[in-house]
Amino acid sequence: xxxxxxxxxxxxxxxxxxxxxxxxxxxxxxxxxxxxxxxxxxxxxxxxxxxxxxxxxxxxxxxxxxxxxxxxxxxxxxxxxxxxxxxxxxxxxxxxxxxxxxxxxxxxxxxxxxxxxxxxxxxxxxxxxxxxxxxxxxxxxxxxxxxxxxxxxxxxxxxxxxxxxxxxxxxxxxxxxxxxxxxxxxxxxxxxxxxxxxxxxxxxxxxxxxxxxxxxxxxxxxxxxxxxxxxxxxxxxxxxxxxxxxxxxxxxxxxxxxxxxxxxxxxxxxxxxxxxxxxxxxxxxxxxxxx
Numbered sequence: 001x002x003x004x005x006x007x008x009x010x011x012x013x014x015x016x017x018x019x020x021x022x023x024x025x026x027x028x029x030x031x032x033x034x035x036x037x038x039x040x041x042x043x044x045x046x047x048x049x050x051x052x053x054x055x056x057x058x059x060x061x062x063x064x065x066x067x068x069x070x071x072x073x074x075x076x077x078x079x080x081x082x083x084x085x086x087x088x089x090x091x092x093x094x095x096x097x098x099x100x101x102x103x104x105x106x107x108x109x110x111x112x113x114x115x116x117x118x119x120x121x122x123x124x125x126x127x128x129x130x131x132x133x134x135x136x137x138x139x140x141x142x143x144x145x146x147x148x149x150x151x152x153x154x155x156x157x158x159x160x161x162x163x164x165x166x167x168x169x170x171x172x173x174x175x176x177x178x179x180x181x182x183x184x185x186x187x188x189x190x191x192x193x194x195x196x197x198x199x200x201x202x203x204x205x206x207x208x209x210x211x212x213x214x215x216x217x218x219x220x221x222x223x224x225x226x227x228x229x230x231x232x233x234x235x236x237x238x239x240x241x242x243x244x245x246x247x248x249x250x251x252x253x254x255x256x257x258x259x260x261x262x263x264x265x266x267x268x269x270x271x272x273x274x275x276x277x278x279x280x281x282x283x284x285x286x287x288x289x290x291x
Contacts, residue, residue, distance in 0.1 A: 124218030142178035202226035
């Protein structure tokens, strides 16, 4: 009888191991490529080395210290990965299951039209379209605008002689929420040193949020977009429209939850590939005088 009871309960340890393995796998997958990823690798290596030494040499004091420090390790992990944890919880609390796409579709067309106009006259622009995560927490400053999204208004904001043209613009739905925002710059060291501040700010904001950031280069007049820590440079209007439509317009139905979870688990914010992808070479052209 005891043997039969033991066999009947043998699935519990297997279930616990399976749950822990899944949690550890997705935890590593979530932080992979982020700024805290090297910290995770170094911490795991040190922890495994100390565990191996204490087990092989039977160091009781060191083993007790490692066991007692588990609470402090957990607190340290929360502090180190605070941006990633906030991003994840923000997404889980703002699932776009039933949102209407009409306002988003209109905003996409306005942004595309604005980028086309600004690219023709080589006026720089940095536009972030907010999705499920509030962008105001990720930026350092900004001027509240709260007006309709129109090409004329965006052109006015980014006009070179305007006092707020240097910063970025945050779009919420069909309205311009903030202007002159300072986006966080990426800390990645594998980027080309010639990459401008606008492009680095676009990558930095996309690392911490799920926003779609569109950039117009003041030097070359080329258009780029950043999402999930990856910057794609030199895109055409058709490519920009296709990308923004595929990312921003979501099915307004409950089945979108399954799609959302699949995309989030399979596509981390920072991909393991190159951070910058160049689609087309910049077109050499003279920059006109803007008066």
